[in-house]
Amino acid sequence: MRPAITDELTDYRRIPRTLSHVYYDPLTPENEAEVEKIFKALTSDPSDPVQHNRKLTTWGRTITVPESSSTVAKFRFDELCGMPLSAADYLEIVKNFKTIFILDVPKMGMSQKDKARRFITFIDAMYSYSRASVLTAPSHPYLPSAMSATAFRPALLIVDVQEDFCPRNGALAVPDGRAVVPVINDLLALPFVLKIATKDHHPPNHVSFASNHGPDAEPYTSVTTITNPANARETYETQLWPDHCVAGTPGNALVRELAADRLDRVVLKGTDPRVEMYSAFRSPLRDPPLASAVSELADLLRGHEVTEVFVTGLAGDYCVFHSAVDCAEEGWKTYVVEEATRSVGGQEGWEKAAAQLKEKGVGIVRADGEEVGRVRELSGSA
Ligand SMILES: [Zn+2]
Secondary structure (H helix, E strand, O other): OOOOOOOOOOOHHHOOOOOOOEEEOOOOHHHHHHHHHHHHHHOOOOOOOOEEEEEEEEOOEEEEEEEEOOOEEEEEHHHHHOOOOOHHHHHHHHHHOOEEEEEOOOOOOHHHHHHHHHHHHHHHHHHHOOOEEEEEOOOOOOOOHHHHHOOOOEEEEEEOOEHHHOOOOOOOOOOOHHHHHHHHHHHHOOOOOEEEEEEEOEOOOOOOEHHHOOOOOOOOOOEEEEEEOOEEEEEEEEEOEOOOOEOOOHHHOEOOOOOHHHOOEEEEEOOOOOOOOOOOOEOOOOOOOOHHHEOOHHHHHHHOOOOEEEEEEEOOOOHHHHHHHHHHHOOOEEEEEEEEEEOOOHHHHHHHHHHHHHHOOOEEEOOOOHHHHHHHHHHHHO
């Protein structure tokens, strides 16, 4: 990620994505001039001139932005982290600007813990909004030693990449489902701290099979009501499907092209015949939760001190969707890798699911994006 090599002819306005997290270090006069040039290029629109000391307001407080256009802001490190700003203040800054320059990021030891903590909070906010940053540092390494305490321990979750969910012979084939496998195999080669696949693993009498609901029940269109065995008042409606992923059948197997030898663990779901379990974490029953429909997934992730989870697999609008929602709700930073999923409802189904996922705080990322890139970088430091 550093240092960035830039060439004279680059039009920086056209490459905001590739600008993401560009570090200049050490801060030579040439680098400083280069950074100033990028800032000028990004703020060269005469209808959107640079303002000095722009005021932002959040929670009744005022934050001053030393130099900014409507999309680009520039701070010296001390203007950003040298004063007692909170996470909410940093989010407000990050929400307002697409690209943020932070100049003169110092080397921080334990005596500058407050500054280091604020810097980390700010960088987290940048990641959560996928913002681009340009950082400069007077000496290498600029990263605070306290930063190493902020662990980045990503896990890869591969949901239900099973023969029955894939064309051509799958009983419940997701359109183009098999196309996720090469993408997932590439991800499996990365240094995730934990690589878990899940399997839909149903007994033949599973409640989600239309065949278990009499002659009028139709897969894909009929629904049935599921009742909490411990609480008759808690119910939910669920869609019926063709028989699929029955334990012991070929359709239950992980797709044969999947690099399963790289998996740390396979977690089974949907094993209780009485309840549907789209989420790899648990059934929707909450009052009380049905113990036989709560998997060991959350415990595994906690046990390995995972900090973020990258979700992939099938299907984007059902099991991937519900797994990602539960994952975020359990407190992990959660991403779905877009090319590594396909949906029952095709592209349209995915777009609807993706919009809802974003509302629930799940990031939608690309396999070649910067979030996965952070995992890739772990290989160098491992
Ligand atoms: Zn199922």
